[in-house]
Amino acid sequence: MKIRVPKKLIEVALPLDDINAAAAREKSIRHGHPSTLHLWWARRPLAAARAVIFAQMVNDPGFEIGAGFRRGVNKKEAEIKREKLFDIIRDLVKWENTNNEEVLNRARAAIRESWRETCELNKKHPQAAELFNPEKLPAFHDPFAGGGAIPLEAQRLGLESYASDLNPVAVMINKAMIEIPPKFAGQAPVGPLVPGDHQPDLHEDWSGAKGLAEDVRRYGHWMREEAFKRIGHLYPKVLITEAMAADREDLKAYVGEELAVIAWIWARTVKSPNPAFSHVDVPLASSFVLSSKREKQVWIEPVISGDKYKFKVRTGEYPKEIKNGTKAARGANFTCLMSDAAIPGGYIKSEGLSGRIGHTLMAVALEGNRERVFLSPTLEMEELATSASPSWAPSALIPEDKRSMFTPLYGLKTFGNLFSARQLVAINTFSELVREARNKVLGDFENSQNLQSLPYNSSQYADAISVYLSFIVDRVIDRHSTIATWDSSPTKLQLRNTFARQAIPMTWDYGEGNPFCSSSGTFGSSIDWVTKAILKLPAQGNGTAVQANGQTQDISHLKVVSTDPPYYDNIGYADLSDFFYIWMRRSLKSSFPALFSTMVILKAEELVANPYRQGGKDRAEKFFLDGMTEAMHNMAEKAHPSFPVSIYYAFKQSETKEKGTASTGWETFLEAVLRAGFSIVGTWPMRTEMGNRMIGSGTNALASSIVLVCQKRETTAESISRRQFQRQLREEMPLAMEAMIGGTEGASPIAPVDLAQSAIGPGMAIFSRYESVLNQDGTKMSVHDALILINRAISEYLDPDSGSFDPDTLFCDSWFAEYGWSEGPFGQADTLARAKGTAVNGVVEAGVLESGGGKVRLLKWQEYATSWDPKQDHRVPVWQACHQLILILNQRGETDAGALLARMPELGEPIRQLAYHLYTLCERKKWAEEARAYNELIGSWHNIVAASQEVGVRDQQHTMNF
Structure with missing residues (x-):
C-alpha cells in the first residue's frame, strides 16, 4: 500500500524575501548568538534553518485541491491558509522572536496539526504503527551538523534533535548547543559566588540554561583569577612617566598612572638582502599605522641611525608612505628599511624555511580612559616577552594545502609555530585550568545543598561545564596567535581574530594580546560571550550529538532530515579545525576519550574535493562524487518517507555567464544527489550575506547558499529521450517561471538576483523525476548538459523576442x-x-x-x-x-x-x-x-x-x- 504524502509548504511557496531579510540581518547580531559560542566556518543563519525545517514539515493547504486526499477546499481557502503559514514564518524568522514561546508555540502547533493530518491519511497503512503515530512527532537528524544551527532550530521547533559529524570539534559544538543544556535545564549553580556578587535569593529563577550559564561564568572567573596568579607577571601594567609624556600631549593626563596593555604590536623580520646590511634584521611591516581615527591618528616612525633602527610612536597626521609600512606590493614583497633594496617573496620564503624569520617589537597599545593609548617599545618589554618559557607546544604539522594554509610556505610548519612563547605559556595555563576547574566542579557539586534526585551525577555535570570552559579558551586562542593582526580602523582599534577568513594566512605584523585586560578577545570578554550564548539556547526537549560518518550512519532512520554538507572544495574543515582541536584535546580528552583519541583530526574520510590530499583534481572530484553519492543515498533510503529532505549547498563558486548558471562544484553536487536516488522538487536561494553585498562584481554574491528540496525518486521512474526532455522544458518552464516572477499568493516574486538559481529548480525537477534522460546515442545525459538546456529555457523565457x-x-x-x-x-x-x-x-x-x-x-x-x-x-x-x-x-x-x-x-x-x-x-x-x-x-x-x-x-x- 502506497504512503499518501501531502505536499509540503517548502515544495510550493515560501515568503523568501522575509526569510532572506532576517538571515541577512542576523549577520550583524552578536551578543547571544550561538555563533559566538565557538567559531565554525560557513554556519547557516538560524532564521533560514528555522524557516526551512518548519516549511519542510507543514502541509501545503493546496495539497487538498485535486490531490485525491480530501474534497471541499477551494483555491481561495487554500490561499488564506497558506498566508497564515507565511505569517508564522515571518514571525518565526525574526531574531527578537528566537525564544518567543508564543511565536514558537504557533509554529509547533502547525507542525503537529500537519503531522496528525498525515497520520490520518495513512492510518490504514500496514506500517502505520511504526511510521504514523499522531501522538509523537518524528525526530530530526542532521548528518553533517557542523556548526549546529540546523539541529538547534529543529530542537527549538519542538523536535527531538540528533546531530552527527565526523569532526570532533563540530560534535563538541553540537553537544554544547543541543545535548548539554536540556540535560541540565533548571539546575541551580553549584559554584562559589564571584567576589562582589550578591547572594542569590532562594527563589531565584534558574529555569532553562540560566544555572548552567551562571556556573560557566563563576568557574570561568575562577580560572582567570587563578591564571593571573600564575602568569600575571608576564603581563605587567605600564607606568606613564614624565619622560614618556614630554613630547606627547596625549600622555600627559596619564602621568603617574599604570595602564594595562591591550597588545604588543610586532613585525616579523628577515636579514636584509643588501650585503651592506646583511647583519641587520629588517622589519616586514604591512603598515605603520596604529590608529586611523581622523581626530587622533597615531603611527610608528622608524628612526634609522647608522646600521641600527628603532621605532618611535608619533601622533598627528601620518605621511602617506606610513600606511604601507615596508610593503612594496601584494603578497610577500617588501622593501629593506635600511637600504630600500627589494625583499622579494622568494627570498622571504627561503629565509623562513631556513628558520631565520625573527620578530621585533614596534609599539604597545594600552587601555586609556575610554580610549587607546600607544607607546614606543622598550628593550625591557621585548626581553620580558622573549623570557617566557612554555612547557609544551603543539608539534602537529599544518597541512600543506596551498589554497588555505599559507604559513608552511614561510617555515611556520607546526601549529606551535603560530604562537609566541608568551602566548604558548598563557594557553597552556588556561588549558590546564580547565582540567583543574573540572575537579573543582566535582567537589562543589557533591557539597551542594540544592541537589536531590537528579538524573545525572557530579562527573557528568563537571564534564558539561568543562566543555564551555574549553570554548572560552578557544575564543582566546582565536585572538592570541601570531596570525592575529592589529586593526587600526577608526571604529575598531583592537586585535583581529586568527580566522578573519576560512584560511590560516601568513601575516607579517601581528598583535600579541593581553588576555587579562578588558579589551575584546580577552579571557574576561570570552566568558561574557559564551555565557550570553548559553542563555539563548532553548534548553528543552532532547538532543544528541555523536561522531558518525555521513556515508554509513544509520541515525537518519525514519527521521526528518535537513543538512548542510561540505561544499565540494571550498572549505577544508578538518585542516582548519585542528587549530582548536589540539588545545581542546588537552582540556577534554579525559572527559571524552573517544572523540579525542588521535593527536589531530583524521582527514582521510572528510568529504571534500581536496587535490593535495587525494592526488590531483580528477581524483578529488571522483572522491567527492562517490562519497557524496553514498551519503545522499543513505539519507534517501533512511529519511522518513512523509517529508522531503532539505539540503543546503553553498553557491560561492558559481558564476552566471553567457551560457547560464553553473560551476564544477555545483554540477558535481547535483550529480551526487541524483545518483543517490533523489528527485529535486525545488530550489530556494537563501540570501545570507550582508545587505551591502547586494550586487557582486558580476557574480552571484547575493545567494550564498541554495536549499534543495528532495524526494526519493519513484522506483517506477522511466527513462526519456533528450527530445522529450526538451519538450517538457518548453511546456513546463514558462509556467514555473511565471509563478516565480509573479509570486505565489502571499509570497513575493523571486528577486532577479536569485532567479538564475531558483529557476534551475523546476528544470532539475523535470530532469530528476526520470531514471535517466538518454541522448541520441543512448548515453545518459549528464547534469552539465541538462543545466545547459535548463539555462537555455530560462533565457528563452526572459528574451523579449519570445514575448x-x-x-x-x-x-x-x-x-x-x-x-x-x-x-x-x-x-x-x-x-x-x-x-x-x-x-x-x-x-x-x-x-x-x-x-x-x-x-x-x-x-x-x-x-x-x-x-x-x-x-x-x-x-x-x-x-x-x-x-x-x-x-x-x-x-x-x-x-x-x-x-x-x-x-x-x-x-x-x-x-x-x-x-x-x-x-x-x-x-x-x-x-x-x-x-x-x-x-x-x-x-x-x-x-x-x-x-x-x-x-x-x-x-x-x-x-x-x-
Whole structure:
C-alpha cells in the first residue's frame, strides 16, 4: 500500500524575501548568538534553518485541491491558509522572536496539526504503527551538523534533535548547543559566588540554561583569577612617566598612572638582502599605522641611525608612505628599511624555511580612559616577552594545502609555530585550568545543598561545564596567535581574530594580546560571550550529538532530515579545525576519550574535493562524487518517507555567464544527489550575506547558499529521450517561471538576483523525476548538459523576442546588449531597427534614444524627464515605461512609482518581465551598477503594485462621487 504524502509548504511557496531579510540581518547580531559560542566556518543563519525545517514539515493547504486526499477546499481557502503559514514564518524568522514561546508555540502547533493530518491519511497503512503515530512527532537528524544551527532550530521547533559529524570539534559544538543544556535545564549553580556578587535569593529563577550559564561564568572567573596568579607577571601594567609624556600631549593626563596593555604590536623580520646590511634584521611591516581615527591618528616612525633602527610612536597626521609600512606590493614583497633594496617573496620564503624569520617589537597599545593609548617599545618589554618559557607546544604539522594554509610556505610548519612563547605559556595555563576547574566542579557539586534526585551525577555535570570552559579558551586562542593582526580602523582599534577568513594566512605584523585586560578577545570578554550564548539556547526537549560518518550512519532512520554538507572544495574543515582541536584535546580528552583519541583530526574520510590530499583534481572530484553519492543515498533510503529532505549547498563558486548558471562544484553536487536516488522538487536561494553585498562584481554574491528540496525518486521512474526532455522544458518552464516572477499568493516574486538559481529548480525537477534522460546515442545525459538546456529555457523565457514586446523595446534591448549606454554607429542602428520593425527616428521620438553626428545612444534612466505622463504620450514602449518607473522609484519612492504605474496598468506585466531580463543580461556582462536598478525595481514591485491599486480605488471613488 502506497504512503499518501501531502505536499509540503517548502515544495510550493515560501515568503523568501522575509526569510532572506532576517538571515541577512542576523549577520550583524552578536551578543547571544550561538555563533559566538565557538567559531565554525560557513554556519547557516538560524532564521533560514528555522524557516526551512518548519516549511519542510507543514502541509501545503493546496495539497487538498485535486490531490485525491480530501474534497471541499477551494483555491481561495487554500490561499488564506497558506498566508497564515507565511505569517508564522515571518514571525518565526525574526531574531527578537528566537525564544518567543508564543511565536514558537504557533509554529509547533502547525507542525503537529500537519503531522496528525498525515497520520490520518495513512492510518490504514500496514506500517502505520511504526511510521504514523499522531501522538509523537518524528525526530530530526542532521548528518553533517557542523556548526549546529540546523539541529538547534529543529530542537527549538519542538523536535527531538540528533546531530552527527565526523569532526570532533563540530560534535563538541553540537553537544554544547543541543545535548548539554536540556540535560541540565533548571539546575541551580553549584559554584562559589564571584567576589562582589550578591547572594542569590532562594527563589531565584534558574529555569532553562540560566544555572548552567551562571556556573560557566563563576568557574570561568575562577580560572582567570587563578591564571593571573600564575602568569600575571608576564603581563605587567605600564607606568606613564614624565619622560614618556614630554613630547606627547596625549600622555600627559596619564602621568603617574599604570595602564594595562591591550597588545604588543610586532613585525616579523628577515636579514636584509643588501650585503651592506646583511647583519641587520629588517622589519616586514604591512603598515605603520596604529590608529586611523581622523581626530587622533597615531603611527610608528622608524628612526634609522647608522646600521641600527628603532621605532618611535608619533601622533598627528601620518605621511602617506606610513600606511604601507615596508610593503612594496601584494603578497610577500617588501622593501629593506635600511637600504630600500627589494625583499622579494622568494627570498622571504627561503629565509623562513631556513628558520631565520625573527620578530621585533614596534609599539604597545594600552587601555586609556575610554580610549587607546600607544607607546614606543622598550628593550625591557621585548626581553620580558622573549623570557617566557612554555612547557609544551603543539608539534602537529599544518597541512600543506596551498589554497588555505599559507604559513608552511614561510617555515611556520607546526601549529606551535603560530604562537609566541608568551602566548604558548598563557594557553597552556588556561588549558590546564580547565582540567583543574573540572575537579573543582566535582567537589562543589557533591557539597551542594540544592541537589536531590537528579538524573545525572557530579562527573557528568563537571564534564558539561568543562566543555564551555574549553570554548572560552578557544575564543582566546582565536585572538592570541601570531596570525592575529592589529586593526587600526577608526571604529575598531583592537586585535583581529586568527580566522578573519576560512584560511590560516601568513601575516607579517601581528598583535600579541593581553588576555587579562578588558579589551575584546580577552579571557574576561570570552566568558561574557559564551555565557550570553548559553542563555539563548532553548534548553528543552532532547538532543544528541555523536561522531558518525555521513556515508554509513544509520541515525537518519525514519527521521526528518535537513543538512548542510561540505561544499565540494571550498572549505577544508578538518585542516582548519585542528587549530582548536589540539588545545581542546588537552582540556577534554579525559572527559571524552573517544572523540579525542588521535593527536589531530583524521582527514582521510572528510568529504571534500581536496587535490593535495587525494592526488590531483580528477581524483578529488571522483572522491567527492562517490562519497557524496553514498551519503545522499543513505539519507534517501533512511529519511522518513512523509517529508522531503532539505539540503543546503553553498553557491560561492558559481558564476552566471553567457551560457547560464553553473560551476564544477555545483554540477558535481547535483550529480551526487541524483545518483543517490533523489528527485529535486525545488530550489530556494537563501540570501545570507550582508545587505551591502547586494550586487557582486558580476557574480552571484547575493545567494550564498541554495536549499534543495528532495524526494526519493519513484522506483517506477522511466527513462526519456533528450527530445522529450526538451519538450517538457518548453511546456513546463514558462509556467514555473511565471509563478516565480509573479509570486505565489502571499509570497513575493523571486528577486532577479536569485532567479538564475531558483529557476534551475523546476528544470532539475523535470530532469530528476526520470531514471535517466538518454541522448541520441543512448548515453545518459549528464547534469552539465541538462543545466545547459535548463539555462537555455530560462533565457528563452526572459528574451523579449519570445514575448509580445513592441518593436521599439526589441530594438532597445538588442542595442543595449551590444553597446550598453555607450554610443554606436547610426548605420548599424538603422539596420537593427528595420529588422525589429521600427525606425531609428521613431525610437528617438519615443524619448529613449539620442541620435546625431552619425552616432546613436540609449538614454540612461537618469536622463528621462520626471514630468512624463504615459497618458499624454502617444508612443510608449515598454522600455521607456520600465526606465521611467525606475527613475521615479529612485527619486520619489514606491508610492509615487505606484501612482505612475496606475497611469499605465496594462504595461505592468511586460515591465516586470523586461526588468528580469535586463537584470540577467547585466549580471552576465558584469554590469553591477546597471543590474542594481532592475533588481531594486523587482524588490519593490509588490509595494508599487499595492500603491497603484490604492490610486486606482481613489480615482474610482472620485469618479463615483463626481
